[in-house]
Amino acid sequence: MLGPGGVGESRLAVLLTPLAEPDAVVFRQEVFRDLALDATGGVLRQFATTLGQVRATLERAGRMRHPAERDRWVLDALERHDAAVASLAEGLTAAPLASRGVLAVRDHVAALVASPAFRSRRADVAGARAALDGVAVRLRIGQQRVVVSPVRDEPDMAEEIRSTFARIREGDPAPLPVDTFSTLDMNPLEAQILARVVRLEPEPFARMACTIAAHQPVVHPALAQIADDAAWYLAVLDLFVPLRAAGLGVGYPALAADGRLVATGLFDLALGRRLVAEGRGVVRSEVALAPHERRAAITGPSQGGRTSFARAIGQLHVLAAAGCPVPAASATVPLVDGVATVFDRPERLDDPGGRLRTELRRIRGLLEATTPATLVIANEAFASTTAEDALALSRRLLDAVGERGARAVAVTFLEELAADNGTVSIAAVVDPADPTTRTYRFERGPADGLAHAQTLAAHYGLGADAVRARIAR
Amino acid sequence: MRTRVLFPDRDVVLDALPEPDPDLVLDLELERLFAAMAGGDERVAGVVRRVLPLGVRGGPAFEDPPTVEAIRYRQSAVADALAAPATVAALYRLAADAVDAERRVWGGALRNAELVLRRSLEVLGGLLDALGATRDLLGSERERLGSAAFRGLADRLADEIDDAFLAEARTQLARLADPDLVATSGLGPGNRASGFVLRRAGDSRARLRDRIRPDGGRGLTVDVTLHDQNAMNALGELRAAAVAPVAGVVAESAAHLIAFFERLRDETAFLVGCANLDSALGAAGLARVMPEPLAPTETGIRAEAIVDPCLALAVRGLVSGNAVDTVGCPLTVVTGANGGGKSTLLRAIGIATLLLSAGMPVPAAEFASCVPDGVLVHFPRGESGRDDEGRLDAELHRLRALVGRVRPGTLVLLNEPLSNVNERDGSAIAGELVRGLIAGGAEVWLVTHHHELAASLHATPPAPTRFLRAARGEGGSRPYLVTPAPPLVTSFGTDLWAGEVEARLGGAPHSGLGGERPA
Numbered sequence: 001m002l003g004p005g006g007v008g009e010s011r012l013a014v015l016l017t018p019l020a021e022p023d024a025v026v027f028r029q030e031v032f033r034d035l036a037l038d039a040t041g042g043v044l045r046q047f048a049t050t051l052g053q054v055r056a057t058l059e060r061a062g063r064m065r066h067p068a069e070r071d072r073w074v075l076d077a078l079e080r081h082d083a084a085v086a087s088l089a090e091g092l093t094a095a096p097l098a099s100r101g102v103l104a105v106r107d108h109v110a111a112l113v114a115s116p117a118f119r120s121r122r123a124d125v126a127g128a129r130a131a132l133d134g135v136a137v138r139l140r141i142g143q144q145r146v147v148v149s150p151v152r153d154e155p156d157m158a159e160e161i162r163s164t165f166a167r168i169r170e171g172d173p174a175p176l177p178v179d180t181f182s183t184l185d186m187n188p189l190e191a192q193i194l195a196r197v198v199r200l201e202p203e204p205f206a207r208m209a210c211t212i213a214a215h216q217p218v219v220h221p222a223l224a225q226i227a228d229d230a231a232w233y234l235a236v237l238d239l240f241v242p243l244r245a246a247g248l249g250v251g252y253p254a255l256a257a258d259g260r261l262v263a264t265g266l267f268d269l270a271l272g273r274r275l276v277a278e279g280r281g282v283v284r285s286e287v288a289l290a291p292h293e294r295r296a297a298i299t300g301p302s303q304g305g306r307t308s309f310a311r312a313i314g315q316l317h318v319l320a321a322a323g324c325p326v327p328a329a330s331a332t333v334p335l336v337d338g339v340a341t342v343f344d345r346p347e348r349l350d351d352p353g354g355r356l357r358t359e360l361r362r363i364r365g366l367l368e369a370t371t372p373a374t375l376v377i378a379n380e381a382f383a384s385t386t387a388e389d390a391l392a393l394s395r396r397l398l399d400a401v402g403e404r405g406a407r408a409v410a411v412t413f414l415e416e417l418a419a420d421n422g423t424v425s426i427a428a429v430v431d432p433a434d435p436t437t438r439t440y441r442f443e444r445g446p447a448d449g450l451a452h453a454q455t456l457a458a459h460y461g462l463g464a465d466a467v468r469a470r471i472a473r
Numbered sequence: 474m475r476t477r478v479l480f481p482d483r484d485v486v487l488d489a490l491p492e493p494d495p496d497l498v499l500d501l502e503l504e505r506l507f508a509a510m511a512g513g514d515e516r517v518a519g520v521v522r523r524v525l526p527l528g529v530r531g532g533p534a535f536e537d538p539p540t541v542e543a544i545r546y547r548q549s550a551v552a553d554a555l556a557a558p559a560t561v562a563a564l565y566r567l568a569a570d571a572v573d574a575e576r577r578v579w580g581g582a583l584r585n586a587e588l589v590l591r592r593s594l595e596v597l598g599g600l601l602d603a604l605g606a607t608r609d610l611l612g613s614e615r616e617r618l619g620s621a622a623f624r625g626l627a628d629r630l631a632d633e634i635d636d637a638f639l640a641e642a643r644t645q646l647a648r649l650a651d652p653d654l655v656a657t658s659g660l661g662p663g664n665r666a667s668g669f670v671l672r673r674a675g676d677s678r679a680r681l682r683d684r685i686r687p688d689g690g691r692g693l694t695v696d697v698t699l700h701d702q703n704a705m706n707a708l709g710e711l712r713a714a715a716v717a718p719v720a721g722v723v724a725e726s727a728a729h730l731i732a733f734f735e736r737l738r739d740e741t742a743f744l745v746g747c748a749n750l751d752s753a754l755g756a757a758g759l760a761r762v763m764p765e766p767l768a769p770t771e772t773g774i775r776a777e778a779i780v781d782p783c784l785a786l787a788v789r790g791l792v793s794g795n796a797v798d799t800v801g802c803p804l805t806v807v808t809g810a811n812g813g814g815k816s817t818l819l820r821a822i823g824i825a826t827l828l829l830s831a832g833m834p835v836p837a838a839e840f841a842s843c844v845p846d847g848v849l850v851h852f853p854r855g856e857s858g859r860d861d862e863g864r865l866d867a868e869l870h871r872l873r874a875l876v877g878r879v880r881p882g883t884l885v886l887l888n889e890p891l892s893n894v895n896e897r898d899g900s901a902i903a904g905e906l907v908r909g910l911i912a913g914g915a916e917v918w919l920v921t922h923h924h925e926l927a928a929s930l931h932a933t934p935p936a937p938t939r940f941l942r943a944a945r946g947e948g949g950s951r952p953y954l955v956t957p958a959p960p961l962v963t964s965f966g967t968d969l970w971a972g973e974v975e976a977r978l979g980g981a982p983h984s985g986l987g988g989e990r991p992a
Contacts, residue, residue, distance in 0.1 A: 189708055
């Protein structure tokens, strides 16, 4: 489901690696669109979850010694697995599907469920299960002896006490937090008791053993692959769920063959998720760079959202190249072979003097791997040196990136960098009504230093109208 | 079983009550009040510090203001406690002892169901005895405890805890002492025995037969030898699993009874606190009156000879009361002399309102007030170690948090807000704040030195407003009287300087300063 080529082709190891072919991107976008619908995504999520549990159960059962215990786990696994396959088939048949990937899954599963072998397996398992459910015994538990016998008609003591004490109870009873059995698996005494139960009522246990012997293997490999692939798609979609719910646009980018970059409603995925979780608004920006504009500088006040804006641009390229949805309302993006980053990293304490050297070495390795299809993002590069040095080094870096035909975005406090020829300047937007507030929005325009004044009472929401509005909320 | 001693519609579960607002405790000096109520009993101290500031509020999370009915319900229970303090104290003792006895047998965190069952049986026996004793005490003191709260509790206990119930309960508990367990089970996950139901085995003859021919010779017996420790442990686990449902019911029943006694203990603890406070205020020679809650449509306060009880408890008899009438006025502005009793009056009003909301008597000759939706205070803070801008920032921060908690009907006591700022800015910010609060439906008492603020509120009041002024007594003495009067331009700091500083320094301007200053 991860690429053209049919069910079962696994690429789990390379999931966020940029795809080389535009059609591979489109293939995944189609699947994402199908799974983004609650009905379809829910069906596959349920299937993937259940199959994971079934596989874990079987693994555990394989280590068990007592047949009557082990076989029961296998029987339960069979039951859950087949029920999950049947509801997957049912759910996908009812779902409006458009993608090549999910349609292939639907056809595969529908054929399986319709087969006589599958139907008889389900019937056998259900019959065996019902027989076991009918087993009930009486245990007389002394201080050194347990006696198993058929059930008699004797009253439930808990019920008697509950009804006597009902008059003193108030509110909901809290469950009693006691441990009963210390082991997850059966202990030897329980196994001995179970052996007596088997002796008392042998038939249901014989039937269970026949049933599981007749229906191996429990999990078909192709179904396991479908579950794994679906889990990846759903994990990616889950990143975006709270953002969509908060009204943020999440789009599937078009690929720009000419290298242009256009995005609206762009935001930083990580920051957006945090702000939405805290119930706060997310500021979105636009970016538009023509095919020949291959070098941009982002300026603005500190803590004004520059790094997040740069991150958002990087995420846009990485996710688009992996065929994933992007944190933007709409986007046209070049298909990159990678995004290389120069982000300031906290330095090890034992190497204070070598910080610049380490950074330059990292950049050298980065430039060696840079191709015309690479995007380089630099965030306050060369912060360990003087501004003059940093400016010169940054120009060198951007020139080197340009010589390799790659595109570059630099976040910087060096406003000269934004004024260079051939560089597009993107600056933080200033609110003319209140220059003190940070807008966290960015637009193309010249870099200009921002003033900070304090209009405090208004800032704290203590004006008469604001106060009244808060009380009346 | 419900207690309903303090609220008509709920029992007090102490942990579920919100912590008191720390600003309220600090600025109104409530710790003194709590200490007088506790009378040295830590349990009472813990209860009153949560119950008093909360008031008789309603709603699932105490979000609704006290109703007049709820206040009257509480007032009559408090009146019982003031009239019969020994009886209420005996009830408190009985409940507290029942809970403490339980603690001794219960011990740590038991995880084995059979041990839980054995302990629960022990505990339940004692609790049933205490329950009978409580019923009997309330029955015999029926005449003295005439409030709806105590009458209701007495009736419920008389109805529900009859002798037949106590006998049946004890019989059932005795049955559970049999070491031979009989249970039924089915097959659970992995075919483990599960779904245990403990059964009452038939008569003694059937049980004897069970013992003699345990399995009818069909090889269905498992014997465990004492020295096989693993098997004995497994048998213990099996027994625990079999008794778990019954242990759950018994422990749950014990827990319910303990919870009942905890609630009864905490509710009567509050009443014990009310009786303690009443006798302390009486000993300080103060009048107390059960206040009259005004209908929700009213605003304002009417009081005669109202005093700050915390100050009275501290200085013993040196305080004189004020008369106040702000009925119909959502805004009260207090101006006037430094040391003229403005803060004291503000505290007295705040505390009296809290006492009213909690159904308690008020230290005044007469007190009637609307019932506010909570009391919020803003008093000056040191904001130490900050520069001017930092101090202002910190105060604005506090004010923003305060505004976030105001609701229509909240009583907001502002004591010299924005006094760290110059008069112009402070007046502007505070004026906006006060007008916003009034427009939002809050009730505001404002003490201020900012003349511009008082003058602007006087010139264009946002609502009917009462202006009070700390009076300047004859000859510069301070009688702590605050009377209706519009704001004056000047304050009386120079007077105070003359009285407090120069007067105490005596004739010689430099006496007491030693030889450091040139004569």
